Amino acid sequence: MGVTTFTQEFTTPVAPSRMFKALILDSHNLIPKLMPQSVKSMEFIEGDGGVGSIKQTHFPEGSHFKFLKHKIDALDTKNYVCKYTLIEGDVLGDKLESIAYEIKFEASGGGCVCKMTSHYHTKAGIELKEEEIKAGKDKAMGLYKTVEEHLLANPDVYA
Helix, strand or coil, rough: CCEEEEEEEECCCHHHHHHHHHHHCCCCHHHHHCCCCCCCEEEEECCCCEEEEEEECCCCCEEEEEEEEEEEEEECCCEEEEEEEEEEEEEHCCCCEEEEEEEEEEEEEEEEEEEEEEEEEECCCCCCCHHHHHHHHHHHHHHHHHHHHHHHHHHCCCC
C-alpha cells in the first residue's frame, strides 16, 4: 500500500469560525440543502459528530456513486482543524483503500485561508497520478465555493 499526498488551499473573505461551522460541524444539514443535485443526504450512523463518529453520505439517483462513509479522527473547534478519513464507499473504486483528509481554517485579514491536505492510501501495486483525482478535488472546491457564496449572502448564518 502506498500513500500519495496532495495539498490545496484557497482564500475566502468569510471568517474561519463560520467556514468551520458550515463545512465541518453542520455539513450534514447544510450541504444537502445547498447541493441537492450532488448530495441526497448526510447522517451520522455512529456517534454525534465528535471524534470517532461515522458520517454516511448518500448520493442522488443517477449519480456515479451510491454512498460513502467518513470517520472523524480529530476535531479541534478552537483552532478550526478537522481530520477525517473516507473509510468506505464506491468512490474508493478498485485503486484506493482510504483517503485521509486534514482541513484547517486559518484567520487571514477579515477572512481565512482554507488549507486542505489529502492522503490517498492506494491498494498494493497501485500508483496514483494527480489527473486521476482531479475530478474529486474540483468537486471539493466547488462545494467550498458554494458554501462561501451562501455565507456571504447570509452574513448572520453561523455567526
